[in-house]
Amino acid sequence: MSQAETANAGGSASEGSPQPAGASPHLEQFTYDDGIVRMFTLATLIWGIVAMLVGLLIAMQLALPALNLGLEWTTFGRLRPLHTNAAIFAFAGNAIFAAIYYSTQRLLKTRMWSDKLGRLHFWGWQLIIVSAAVTLPLGVTQGKEYAELEWPIDLLIAIVWVGFFGVNFFMTLKVRRERHMYVAIWFYIATIVTVALLHVFNNIWVPLVAAGQPGTALGYLKSYPIYAGVQDAFMQWWYGHNAVAFFLTTPFLGLMYYFVPKAANRPVFSYRLSIIHFWSLVFIYIWAGPHHLHYTALPAWASTLGMVFSLMLWMPSWGGMINGLLTLRGAWYKVTADPVLKFFVVGITFYGMSTFEGPMLSIKSVNALSHYTDWTIGHVHSGALGWNGFMTFGMLYWLLPRLFQTKGLYSKKLAEWHFWLGTLGILVYIVAMYIAGIKQGLDWRAITPEGNLKIEFIESVEYLIPLYYLRAVGGGMYLAGVLLGAFNVYKTWKMRPKTYAEPVHTAPPLSADYTDAPAPKHRLSEHGHPELAKKVDVWMQGHWHRRWERLPLKFTVWVIVAVSVASLFEIIPTFLIRSNVPTIATVTPYSPLELAGRDIYVREGCYNCHSQMIRPMYAEKLRYGEYSKAGEFVYDRPFQWGSRRIGPDLHRVNKSYQWHHKHFEDPKLLVAKSIMPPYPHLLKRKIDWKSVPVRVRAASYLGAPYTQEQIDDAMNNAKRQAQAIAESIAKDRNKPIEEIQETQVLALIAYLDRVGKDITRTPAAEDEKPAEPGTDNAEPQGAN
Amino acid sequence: MLRGVVELMEAEWYAVVALVLFVLAFVAILLNALLRRRSEVDRQARLPLDDDTPQANRTE
Numbered sequence: 001m002s003q004a005e006t007a008n009a010g011g012s013a014s015e016g017s018p019q020p021a022g023a024s025p026h027l028e029q030f031t032y033d034d035g036i037v038r039m040f041t042l043a044t045l046i047w048g049i050v051a052m053l054v055g056l057l058i059a060m061q062l063a064l065p066a067l068n069l070g071l072e073w074t075t076f077g078r079l080r081p082l083h084t085n086a087a088i089f090a091f092a093g094n095a096i097f098a099a100i101y102y103s104t105q106r107l108l109k110t111r112m113w114s115d116k117l118g119r120l121h122f123w124g125w126q127l128i129i130v131s132a133a134v135t136l137p138l139g140v141t142q143g144k145e146y147a148e149l150e151w152p153i154d155l156l157i158a159i160v161w162v163g164f165f166g167v168n169f170f171m172t173l174k175v176r177r178e179r180h181m182y183v184a185i186w187f188y189i190a191t192i193v194t195v196a197l198l199h200v201f202n203n204i205w206v207p208l209v210a211a212g213q214p215g216t217a218l219g220y221l222k223s224y225p226i227y228a229g230v231q232d233a234f235m236q237w238w239y240g241h242n243a244v245a246f247f248l249t250t251p252f253l254g255l256m257y258y259f260v261p262k263a264a265n266r267p268v269f270s271y272r273l274s275i276i277h278f279w280s281l282v283f284i285y286i287w288a289g290p291h292h293l294h295y296t297a298l299p300a301w302a303s304t305l306g307m308v309f310s311l312m313l314w315m316p317s318w319g320g321m322i323n324g325l326l327t328l329r330g331a332w333y334k335v336t337a338d339p340v341l342k343f344f345v346v347g348i349t350f351y352g353m354s355t356f357e358g359p360m361l362s363i364k365s366v367n368a369l370s371h372y373t374d375w376t377i378g379h380v381h382s383g384a385l386g387w388n389g390f391m392t393f394g395m396l397y398w399l400l401p402r403l404f405q406t407k408g409l410y411s412k413k414l415a416e417w418h419f420w421l422g423t424l425g426i427l428v429y430i431v432a433m434y435i436a437g438i439k440q441g442l443d444w445r446a447i448t449p450e451g452n453l454k455i456e457f458i459e460s461v462e463y464l465i466p467l468y469y470l471r472a473v474g475g476g477m478y479l480a481g482v483l484l485g486a487f488n489v490y491k492t493w494k495m496r497p498k499t500y501a502e503p504v505h506t507a508p509p510l511s512a513d514y515t516d517a518p519a520p521k522h523r524l525s526e527h528g529h530p531e532l533a534k535k536v537d538v539w540m541q542g543h544w545h546r547r548w549e550r551l552p553l554k555f556t557v558w559v560i561v562a563v564s565v566a567s568l569f570e571i572i573p574t575f576l577i578r579s580n581v582p583t584i585a586t587v588t589p590y591s592p593l594e595l596a597g598r599d600i601y602v603r604e605g606c607y608n609c610h611s612q613m614i615r616p617m618y619a620e621k622l623r624y625g626e627y628s629k630a631g632e633f634v635y636d637r638p639f640q641w642g643s644r645r646i647g648p649d650l651h652r653v654n655k656s657y658q659w660h661h662k663h664f665e666d667p668k669l670l671v672a673k674s675i676m677p678p679y680p681h682l683l684k685r686k687i688d689w690k691s692v693p694v695r696v697r698a699a700s701y702l703g704a705p706y707t708q709e710q711i712d713d714a715m716n717n718a719k720r721q722a723q724a725i726a727e728s729i730a731k732d733r734n735k736p737i738e739e740i741q742e743t744q745v746l747a748l749i750a751y752l753d754r755v756g757k758d759i760t761r762t763p764a765a766e767d768e769k770p771a772e773p774g775t776d777n778a779e780p781q782g783a784n
Numbered sequence: 785m786l787r788g789v790v791e792l793m794e795a796e797w798y799a800v801v802a803l804v805l806f807v808l809a810f811v812a813i814l815l816n817a818l819l820r821r822r823s824e825v826d827r828q829a830r831l832p833l834d835d836d837t838p839q840a841n842r843t844e
Contacts, residue, residue: 178831182832267833272818275817276813279809301799305802
């Protein structure tokens, strides 16, 4: 049929039912922007390889710490955030953008609103990733998991996400030619608005530079969050868990609801179930964050609420998984021959597995065993490699011949190899981590009949080394599969035509004078029923929801209401109710040197291996001391509770200055089997004295009660404290003081010596002057 | 004053109200999804399959 013929053919298939009054009879012609999809596809592959390479390197470092080559930029603490950020925001991020740009245009029968905004989005996002890849190894970090990127990059993310991506997406909704928004579009809307909310509210900070000029260039990039301690932890895991929900789940579900029906060539098993799946996830997910903080200083009501809602997630998650798998009804025979369907089937199965495991891990008694262990690492990798990775590769293999306009893939066999290597790789990986995690959990809580600890921490580490190698084998297999995939992509790309054809599509525009079909009549007999019952019957026929589905703005507002109500129910009491964070009179702000040392702790990413949160459990109290209290963290910006114990908890570390100094020089000097790398740069590089008063002033802006005198004297105070610690170490280690003086390790040692000690101090009598910041350590103690 | 009142409140009832809100919302969604007309749902479900067939091609 020629264009002229189609233009005159009329028809309003895309208008959908009900037929609008006065529909326009003419058809409009348009093309899709597949160039942007090709760009995001390529970026997905490149960053996927980078993320997995870094992952493999740091996995090996846990078995062979020397693999950081003695460089500060390649230690586990600095590279692990690079791995997680690259996997989440670079690999999965580019994949969801490819999916959204491809499917949105087709589901809405329109080209994206602005090609230019699409390109700005693409290049802006790549700039963010490159900025992350440069700053994270340099130690520029906020010290909050998956939100490590510092304030200038945060601003860039907000601009690119909202200003380029969000505006382009919502304007495309406005100019669409299909009135009903398919369920995949709902998932995309939820993703865009919720990620924007999460990003903005978890990244409210005061840049150091607002308080004065730091002494180094990197100091200009440093910031302190406005939240402290318990509240910062709550906001962070509200963000962290919902990053999983709205960055790694909802957009991939949108992808599933579009690409699985395409690949199986049949509609989704139950559209009704997809609606329930969508709204249930949007309502429930947002509450679940506090399950990351069980048995911590977070109030118990909040973590219980998080657990209950996490358990409720079983229902919609499995509903969604079943919906995805049953879409293949009658097409299962195709799975054996089609690598695309293989990836999708296993991807959706991993969605089911990890959404079963997640709620299970949120049960407090299970979490008591699993938290801080490698079990969590196994869990997240079954989700990331199985669900996100396999859905991405299924989509890529389906897209490649369409994007590059070839007859098919270069090699179906290679895609099959990719699938099998990947599947086996994931299994090896997660089984190794499950064994490691459960063993760690059991070791840490093991008690002798006499009531003593049965296993030293380092013994629990020793057992893990072979499992770390096995994990690297699994990860290596997965990466090998991805490299085969990259080769396949390259060869398929080589088969492309000289110029890409640009098919012209036609559809009628949405008529401007569209009026909704009138509300249906009630189905009750006129007599014998009250008016209210008739109204309820009309309401229950759901015409109002179908109207929303045609009204993107109202739909979006309801999504925002759903996530905001849930968030505020947890945030308001956490922030306002006094009893949530009981004040401890003896807890005072850090001394200037300790504050500078804390910033070094954050910079080195110590939280990636060490917690600062002793849970109220018998074995933990024996191993680490008195359990951590909410009131101890009121000056901690950011909180550093951590989520793993590759090394022991550090809240009440209780070691001497010289022990710490020797340990940073080379941990093996003190703990022969330690897997912590040496930190020689801390023993050489000098403290940035100029930044010290700036840090104190910034902390003071945020509410730490320093006096003006203390702020003015901050640099001298820090120098005095550092000198005293240096003298003590020089004496105990029999080293010339010139080697030790002014080195950064002194600040870090001062911090580690202070942290968790305030609760053991004697409260000042009421008529006495309250304790001043850092007075405990103004005259540093010797070895303890 | 409001802040002062909120600060002194206990938090347990938040969790109960949250649960009730969720259950109400869930029931509304369930009813909404189940009471849709079959013909309408079938058409909506087929949207991904009807979206990619160009009525005219320009290959030059």
